[in-house]
Amino acid sequence: MRIELAQVTQLKTEAKGEQTERLLIILSKGTMDMAAPAFMIATTGATMGKEVHMFFTFWGMNAINKKTVNSMKVASVGNPGVPMPNILGMIPGMTAMVTRMMNGKAKKAKMPSIPDMIKMAKDLGVKLHACSTTMEMMGTTKDLLIPEVDDVVGAATMLSLGEGGQIIFI
């Protein structure tokens, strides 16, 4: 499947006299507990006046895929942070249960949902970039991505977006 590379959003920091600090967050994991901190940091970075870019690669694409963005899960297997014996995580339905538990906790703490976090981040000027290789590999096309995605880029573009700034890999 061929991917049409969208016009790359302006790479250069707009010259405003002073150099804007940059923050690049690379999200490579596709669970709610990975995506939420990524968006929280992005949003906060934007309020601190940083130019914030998010690059979604591998399972991180779940956060910008129309099909999965509303139903991101929390892993019950291979996640020793979950307060139960890890072997129980293999039982069918456990992922759903752990996800429900975490969503409940998030709601209680008035934490916004992932789609709401995306809207907030966009409102503050955060740029969302999808990884072209992952799209090719997974057979994802641009129309399957949420409209908030700015463009589809490669690693070189991604690195240039973070050049001289802070880079966080999740």
Place this chain on the structure above:
Amino acid sequence: MSTVEQHKVVDSRGSFCPGPITDLFKAYRSSQLGDVIELLATDPAAKADVTAWAQKSGNQLLDIVDEQGYTRIIVKITKKRS
């Protein structure tokens, strides 16, 4: 151009990071130089976060007042980003 300085109260009580700072930022976006924003927060991280934000954005932290069960953080807008 309006020169009347405003005093806005932003109630972020009950929301946690990054809630208070984004609420503050939204108020900051619609404010003018000289305005004072008073942020009410229950998140214990808000004090340090707003202090860091003010320092970073060049705005002035006027006061942090501990009230019963929440904190009032008062910021004066002294720098606006274009």
